[in-house]
Amino acid sequence: MAHPGGKRKRKGENRYKSSVWFVLVLFGLLSSRLIWLQGLQSKRYRKWAEDNRVRALRIQAPRGKIRDRQGKVIAQDRPSYTVSIIPSQFDKNKKPELSEVLHLNPGSLSKKLQRPGLLPFEPVRLKRDVDFPTICWLQEHGLSGVIYELEPRRFYPYGEATAHLLGYVGQLTPGEYKKLKPLGYRYNSVIGRCGLEKEYENQLKGRDGVEYWEVTAYGKTVGRLEGKPPRPPQIGSELALNIDLGLQVWIKENFPDTLNGSVVAIDPRNGEILALYSSPSFDPNLLSGVTQESTWTALKDAPRFPLLNRAIQATYPPGSILKPLVAAAAMQENLVEGSTRLTPCTGAFRYGNRVFKCWKAHGNLDLQEALIQSCDIYHYQLGIMLQVEGLASYALKCGLGRRQGIDLPGEVSGLVSTRRYLNQRYGRGKWSPGLALNLAIGQGETLVTTLQMAVVFSAIANGGWLYTPFLVRAIRAPDGSVMKLEVDHPQPLPFSPSVLKIIREALVGVVNDEEGTGRRAQLPDIVVAGKTGTAQNPHGPDHAWFVGYAPTVRPQITVAVLLENGGHGGATAAPLAGGIIGFYLKERENEGF
């Protein structure tokens, strides 16, 4: 540098030019990046900036109420206090004090505050449904960073009586949250978990309200956001049920506590479900909202499976309650008449090289007597006449082997042993036609639900119409408009009126004849008709069935009762069914129906 000269000067000029070019290129790069960020991507970043500063405060919408057929409230939201913590504002030294007041153990409190991915200014829920004295204490002591909010919480005033019917609500799991977010659900939303709460989730849930607040990076609130008006929460629609609460509660109180089983009561004139109960039951209030892990596990793994709705989710062999259908099928096929006598019952019946037994030697019986006394031998012979195909075809036409379409989630379809099913199960020609004998007395591979039997007997009672059973009669929107749910077109039973008449006479005899098996369903001033069943069960004592209806002229109620391992249907199920019918008809009378 110390030597001036032409060459040096030129070199210096080159360096000057190069350095200017370097700066130009550098600034060109920076400018292009600016144009990219601020010109082309600006919309995206503007949205992020908005997401940063705007906190949408959700106001949970109350769920719609659920009422019984008389308008009594059986599910509703009630206000409850939720205590939360804002970690960045909370004084850690107050941990013991706070956990004592909220009855939380200090360990679980610390765990909640150390959840990974927690934002320092995001409120963490500590406890729901905190009682009022505790809230007063918090207000008085004013712990910084501890907040409480009023939130609706689901409440079922009749608890166990309506548990399987209504189901319960629960908080979303992280997986559900991801899936349901586009539908307006939030992280803390509740959703119907089973029963009507699940089936009518969309009607019940309402629409959450929202308020927009401007916040700092530290979660401090600056104020309500201007230019973005809040939206008030909108309560969900109300459900009006066909359920008769009085009847439902009576069933719960009179059901033998020690037994598992179910009861379905239907109005045979239209398929309205008057009561539906499954035992053992559970208290849905324990499960609504945030459920303690231990509560949930205890219920889920309880040996008697209380969460199972045995009226629609469990299947049983029908036993003798299938006999009226078998007898009707044989008559419909003109194989027998009501007065037809077959080989008399000696207590045993030889078919091929096998001996089929009856539970008693009934002697010489006609069809009606065979039904009244529930003679197996008579029905074995009907089975031989009808064959597997005939039995299956009539069972299917009576609506067995398929879901009844009740407005509850999880209904199962049961099983009808068709030729096709047997071929699949055992192989073509590898099963004996002798199966028909067992199928004809409701044993073998036929499985039904309590609901199915209630529907079929309703059809026998009402002159031959299978109605879709349904729980919700009307949905009332918050604006007051009511949507009535219509009874859809019933399907006919495959039996002529004269056949049904003979069957109905026999069913009256079951309860009222000297020799009838269902005498214990008798009521003092009402004639009850029905059929007992004692279903053999490879896992233990027999299941007890009784399905019946009353009164015999223009029947108003059909009741199906199943008691798992309940022994003889006539002994255990029949009196309960009789009691239910009696209670209901008396209740109706008093109300002036």
Added chain:
Amino acid sequence: MKGFDLKIFLPLLLLVGIGLALIYSSTIHPIPPGQAPQFALKQLVWIGIGLILLVATYNIPPRFHLALSYIYYFAVLLLLVFLLARGGGRWIELGPFNLQPSELAKLALILGLARYLSAQRIDLTHLKGFGPPLLLVVLPALIILKEPDLGTALLLLILPLPMLWWAGMDPRNLFFLYSVALSLVSASHWLAWGAFLTLLIVLLIHSSQSLLTKVGILLANLAVGVLTPLIWSHLQGYQRQRVIAFLNPARDPFRAGYQIIQSKIAVGSGGIWGKGFMQGTQAKLSFLPAQHTDFIFSVAGEELGLWGCLLILGLYLILLWGALKIAYRAKNPFSSLVAVGIASVFIIQVGVNVGMTLGMMPITGLPLPFLSYGGSAIIVDMIMVGLLLAINSRWREY
């Protein structure tokens, strides 16, 4: 005011003015209401002092600094050693003012290097000529790295590159000189390091250096390539975080990556016209980190928009172009080298800081000249501009 180059002084005034406004805007938060603009007021005082010192420097002939340059250098080195002896930290508290010696070190190094390079020719082969400037650079850089202030330390290490080039060093030799640093960077991945090493060997074969030098360079590179993992493990946790966050900001959105993301959101959300003065939500609601110091450009992006950012870059461009022209015009080699050193510091800081706020560079903690809040920085920056003006007014002096 002969030679008082308005092409440099006016952009400077506009830039400090814009900076002052942005500091004011970004440090008044909505809650609690009624805050005093204490940062802007302080900055205004520093700018005032800076202007006085700028004019004073303008009036001192560069020859004077040539004579004193090593004294300046050792004085600053003493301050740095004082910090080191005290056990680290960046600031020396002097009443209301916190002196940041690393800012002074930039200027001291420029003056020291310029003096050395204007008198000696540097050759890689002569350790005697090569050793002193190496020491000149490495000593303050190491102390500043220890403070810890990675950004300024790196700045000091890179500064000799443009000055050596300006002094006439062959670019190939410069490459060899910095090859060690490039080895360090590329050693993060064996493939990159292998490619770099191949290039180095090819260049070495075609170079006119002696065999001994070639072998020395190669060995040095090999050593660095092997030692880098060890050095990496000795970096401060947060320094490593910053590098990692730059490489993949989404991986750690709540720590170092958070700053880059929030800065990009601020700039991007400003759009073409900006949200308006005092309207930036990212800065006002504290989403933007260090909004009045290292990330002041993000505030400009958010509140003033694209046009404001391009205006700021334009002002820098005019100023830097002017500075380079002064360096080119100055007949005195010392003056010329000082001018190019000052221009280089500004170019590097603008490039690195703006690049950082736009998510193109890792977070290095270098402030933006003239705009960022900070007394030492703005005063030293203005003294450097004063020096440029002084060199310009005496460009004929040999």
